[in-house]
Structure formats: structure tokens, C-alpha cells
Amino acid sequence: MAVTKSSEPLRIGLFVGREWSWPPAFIEEVNRRNQGVIAEYVKVGGTQMNEPCPYRVIVDRISHEVPYYRSYLKNAALQGVKVINDPFMWTADDKFFGASLAEQLGVKSPKTVVLPNRDYVPGIVKTESLRNLVYPMDWQAIVHYVGMPCVLKDAHGGGWRDVYIVNSMDDLIFRYNGSGLLTMIVQEFIEWDNYARLMCLGQNDIYVMKYDPKSRRYHEEHDFSPELHHRMVEDATKLVRAFGYDMNTVEFAIRDGIPYAIDFMNPAPDMDVNSLGRKHFDWMVTHMADMTIRLAKSNEGTADRYEWARVAEENKSSKTGKKAVAPKTEKAVAPKTEKAVAPKTKPAGDKKPPKTKSS
């Protein structure tokens, strides 16, 4: 649990990079509300193991580019802090696993293949170290599966880096040959007629926006039918619940009325006023304040999802002679046989229904 004396305000900490509009507006919004919760920038510089963390909630917008912050945040999670977003999941996710999981959640995903890496670190001797790899790759079979044109992109990418829409086998192989140490996926290209970006906060507050990837601009209003809107909210809710992200944009390419989940791992989503526009920006500021204040006052911690927290708790209890504190959520049991074993997690009905708001 975070270290706060009852007379002190609960604290929300913020890790940020080079963004100038959302962070100060958020801090001002939280502090203006006078809810016994204050928000401020975190300051760190060398961290002892098990160092207590003065924050109840930390909002992380930059640890993907500052790995020391990621380590700090994992330790903070171990001290009971609710970290947005979960640094463990963020470290683990990739677009290939995401596509497979989306399909298992009943969310439409473009057909996706993950490719062996093109290049390796110097310690890898191609003729000796790669005995598990089939070579050469069967490009024909891959293209037969995903179709042409297709998309080649970095499985761990973001910010449109290393995303190529390719129109021929030559083009695909040319781009692959330039991919170096990255792990690339090839994906069915969805020829969309409409496109949506949904901001998902706290796994149940979903804001639907129309987006144009060609001009990279948001529209103030959307033109989605109520059915499509409903389906996208449901699909996005499933995705963020499964991944445990509390601040995430989910992108859908819409073809013939069907939303395909293109990119749903954006744990530091764009919140800049210049790209969002004032209306969407104001929503991000107020709803991030709502969520983080609620979480600061709750008992939720990032550790709730993890076995290491349970074992550590058992150890503490065995030393003090107290009975282990019951974990806040029960562990899901992985199915051992083909017959699915019903997970022991609480039914979805226990959760608050998704709040939705259209732009």
C-alpha cells in the first residue's frame, strides 16, 4: 500500500515526456477539484529496492522510451501503487499476440502472420544458432493467407514507425530486408470506408471518435450508426479488460459495417490538443481526472493481477502469523484440456457497465 498518512492528501504522480498540453491541464483539473487528492510530476533519480512510493496512482506516459522509469514503476506496483498503464503488460504486449487474443475475444482482427527476424545480434551465428528456424520462408503461403496488398509492420511499434503498405511480393521482401532486428508482422490490408479511434479509460469509460488516418486528423463528430457504435464499444471494452489497460486508444478500420481492430495497444495515447482538437481534449482532461481520483481513493493496485504479489503477501503473513490477505481478484484457471474450464474470476456482471459517450 502506498505510504500516505490520513491527514495528507492522496497523491497522483505523472511521468511525462515532451508533451505540453495535456499534463499541465490534467494536473490543474485534479488540484482544482479539492477532493483530497493532488496531482504532480514525479521526480526520481536512482531507486532503492522496495523503496516506498508516495503515490497512490501514477500515470505513465513515457516509460516506453525511458526504461529506468519502467523499472521504477514495477517496484512502485510492488509497493501497492496503481500504475496507469500496467508496466508488466506494457512490457509484454505485441501486435501478434494482440491479434491472436482479439480473435479469441470475438473481436475481428485482420489476418496476421509473425515473421522470423531478418537480422540478429552479433552473437548469433546464422549457420549454428538458428537450428529451430525453417529457411527459406514460404513467402507464397504467407501472401496467400494475408492477401495483397498487405501491411508489414513492427510487432512492437507505435507512432506509425516501420509501417509499410505493400502492393507486391517484391515490395514486401524489399521492406522485410530492411527490418533489421525488429520483429515484423504481415497483416491483411483492410480497405476501410470509415475509421474510428476509441479512447478507453479505466476499462469502462469509452469515448468514440472518428479519425482519418490519411490526414491524421480527428473529426469533431462521428457518423457511425448506433449498431456500429455499440459493437465498437463492446469490442474495445473486451480488449482493454483483457489487457488490463486503463488508458488506451483502440483503432478500428471499418469495412462493410464491420470494425476490424487494427491497433489497440496504445498505452501512451495521443492526448495533444493540437491533434485532438479542443472538444476531445477537454474530454481527456476531465475523464482522466475522474478516473485517477476514483482510483486514488480506491484500494486497487496494479499488483492485484499478479501471482508474485500473492506469494509475497503469503510470505509477509507467515512472518507475522496473520492469515494471508485474500487476493482482490481470483486467479483465472487456464484450461488444461480442450474442454474450457470456467475461469474463477468474477462474472462480467460484477463490473460496472461501460459508460459510453459519443463525440
Ligand SMILES: Nc1ncnc2c1ncn2[C@@H]1O[C@H](COP(=O)(O)OP(=O)(O)O)[C@@H](O)[C@H]1O
Ligand atoms: N491491417 C491494416 N489495414 C489497413 N490499414 C492499416 C493496417 N495496419 C495499419 N494500417 C494503417 O497504418 C496506420 C499505422 O498502423 P498501426 O498499426 O496503427 O501502427 P502504430 O502502432 O505505429 O500506430 C493505421 O492507423 C492504419 O491507417
Ligand SMILES: [Mg+2]
Ligand atoms: Mg496506430
